[in-house]
Amino acid sequence: MKLQKETNNLKGACWGVMWEVNTSKTPRPWRYEPVTNMNRVSRQDKLLFSTANKVKEVDLDTGVVKELANESEIAYSLAYDVKERYVYVPILNENVIVRFPYPNDQTIEENVIFTNSPYYVAFDSGNRHLYWTERASFGKIMRCDSDGSEITTIANASMPLAVAVDTSNRFVMLITL
Numbered sequence: 001m002k003l004q005k006e007t008n009n010l011k012g013a014c015w016g017v018m019w020e021v022n023t024s025k026t027p028r029p030w031r032y033e034p035v036t037n038m039n040r041v042s043r044q045d046k047l048l049f050s051t052a053n054k055v056k057e058v059d060l061d062t063g064v065v066k067e068l069a070n071e072s073e074i075a076y077s078l079a080y081d082v083k084e085r086y087v088y089v090p091i092l093n094e095n096v097i098v099r100f101p102y103p104n105d106q107t108i109e110e111n112v113i114f115t116n117s118p119y120y121v122a123f124d125s126g127n128r129h130l131y132w133t134e135r136a137s138f139g140k141i142m143r144c145d146s147d148g149s150e151i152t153t154i155a156n157a158s159m160p161l162a163v164a165v166d167t168s169n170r171f172v173m174l175i176t177l
Contacts, residue, residue, distance in 0.1 A: 048087065048102070050075040055089060069100060069107045077162070079123035079130065084146060088130055090118035097121060097132060097148075113148040116140075120162045131172060133160040141174055 045060035048068070055069040055078065071091060079088040086099040097118050098109045112130065119135035128146040131154070133139060141154040141163055159177035166173065 046103075048078055048080070050078055050089070055087065068102065069109065071098075077120040079121040081123050081128070081146060082125045083128070084125075086146070088112065088121050088123060090121050090132060092117055092119055092135065097130070111148075112146075113144055113151070115142060119160075122163050122165045124165045124167050126167050129165075131163050131165055133157075133163050133174070135160065141172065 046057045047060055048055065048057050050056070050071075052074050053071050054067055055071065055075055056065055056067050058065045068087070069089065071089065073091060073093055075089045076092065077090060080086070080102070081088070081099075085101055085103070087102045088097055088099045090097045095116060095118065096114050097112045099112050100107045100109045115132065115134060117135045117139075118132045120133045122131045123129070123146075124131070129143050130146060130148075131141065131143050133141055137159060138156065139158070139160040140156055141160055142151065143154050144151045154172055155174070157174060157176050160174055161177060162175040164173045165171070
């Protein structure tokens, strides 16, 4: 099976995977569901992931892997805004978080915010907030609006790694070293 072969090749290489928030409380890959015509809906299951310097998608039905973006260094995480349809990617050593529209045939990245060592990102589409960790000995959990405005420090933390947002209960969760 081609998909199994591709996913075997990805083991240990994936830095970030995007999951859909769903009501069943069971994680499943984010789903892109375009309308093909007025009478029929076609569902395509796509999994977005990052490897060394690349952001890619794999079509879970066909196993086809497509490169979406080529970064200057490793992208450790991804976040997706389901309302505005952007993928957010932190670029650690360039001190920037970029975004690009998805799905889209042309990847045109734009800088959203310049910040200190952004490592992990999460997105709250309901409130249009981007969250990220600043990876440093005395790091921070930060938040801004989707366009990079209204920057807020959520918390100071020693060596923060990952951040997750529970939009139902309005929690921000953090993993540190």
